[in-house]
Amino acid sequence: MENLQNTALNIRKNILEMIYTASSGHPGGALSCADILTALYFSEMKVDRNNPKDENRDRFVLSKGHASAALYATLAEKGFISKEDLLGFRNINSTLQGHPDMKKISGVDMSTGSLGQGLSVANGMAMAGKLDNKTYRVYCLMGDGEIEEGQIWEAAMTASHYQLDNLCAIVDNNNLQIDGKVTEVMNVHPIDEKFKSFGFHVINIDGNNIDEILNAFAEARTIKGKPTAIIAKTIKGKGISFMENQVGWHGKAPSKEEYETAIQELQ
Numbered sequence: 001m002e003n004l005q006n007t008a009l010n011i012r013k014n015i016l017e018m019i020y021t022a023s024s025g026h027p028g029g030a031l032s033c034a035d036i037l038t039a040l041y042f043s044e045m046k047v048d049r050n051n052p053k054d055e056n057r058d059r060f061v062l063s064k065g066h067a068s069a070a071l072y073a074t075l076a077e078k079g080f081i082s083k084e085d086l087l088g089f090r091n092i093n094s095t096l097q098g099h100p101d102m103k104k105i106s107g108v109d110m111s112t113g114s115l116g117q118g119l120s121v122a123n124g125m126a127m128a129g130k131l132d133n134k135t136y137r138v139y140c141l142m143g144d145g146e147i148e149e150g151q152i153w154e155a156a157m158t159a160s161h162y163q164l165d166n167l168c169a170i171v172d173n174n175n176l177q178i179d180g181k182v183t184e185v186m187n188v189h190p191i192d193e194k195f196k197s198f199g200f201h202v203i204n205i206d207g208n209n210i211d212e213i214l215n216a217f218a219e220a221r222t223i224k225g226k227p228t229a230i231i232a233k234t235i236k237g238k239g240i241s242f243m244e245n246q247v248g249w250h251g252k253a254p255s256k257e258e259y260e261t262a263i264q265e266l267q
Helices: 002-022 027-032 034-044 065-078 118-131 150-161 191-197 210-222 256-266
Strands: 059-062 138-143 167-173 201-206 228-233
Touching: 002 027, 002 034, 002 065, 002 210, 002 256, 027 034, 027 065, 034 065, 034 138, 034 210, 059 065, 059 118, 118 138, 118 150, 118 167, 150 167, 167 191, 191 201, 191 228, 201 210, 210 228
Parallel strands: 059 138, 138 167, 167 228, 201 228
Antiparallel strands: none
16 A cells, blocks of 8 residues: 555656646646546556557546646556656647547547546447457546536436446546636535436545545446446645645646645655
8 A cells, every 4th residue: 555655646746747847737636636546557457558458458538638647647657658758748749738649648548638528438438348248447537527517417327328337437526626616616516416316336435545445446346237436535736735725726837936845745
């Protein structure tokens, strides 16, 4: 467990360095989901950096594509891309653009960025797995502001209808979006009861506690005949005291002084 916590710490450092160097990005929502991505890529998912297109691999869809820094930082720690490439984040000549591109980046299973679409894509991957008699699992990470999109609920209805028990939806529930608190912009609560009503098995966890995340994934693998939704309560900007629960850090880069302070906090 200590190794996973250290990995999550390194991912957070990578996120900060990327966004600071680019003077652009979305640190808040990237930091909030770092523990989830750590658990996925370093414990839960079957993926191979040497064979990123293995047809039997588990799939991951970052539906909240603006948190790409978290995915790139994770892929670098896992060895899919080089850490040197991270410093080109959001550079016009870099493959690591503001939103993930499956055609250009090793380890990215879906190009995302248009909010609300990821769960539909994950459904398709899960349905294909069923039709092809494959045992891989599909994981889809959404933001809680993102689930204000109606397409999410059409996709939820579809996942339940087709009994996609190889699908695990994860909601990064940090309760902040670009315009303020989710509960004030467009209240989506109770998130768990909504997914239950759509036929999902639902698990509520602390999304910044790696033990709870791993236990939730283990439980999800035992569920048959229905998809699972993990509602992960997180802290936006997790790990950086002056960023935590501050909506202003949804989409801005730290100054030199702020960056140095943040890195010191993570040491």
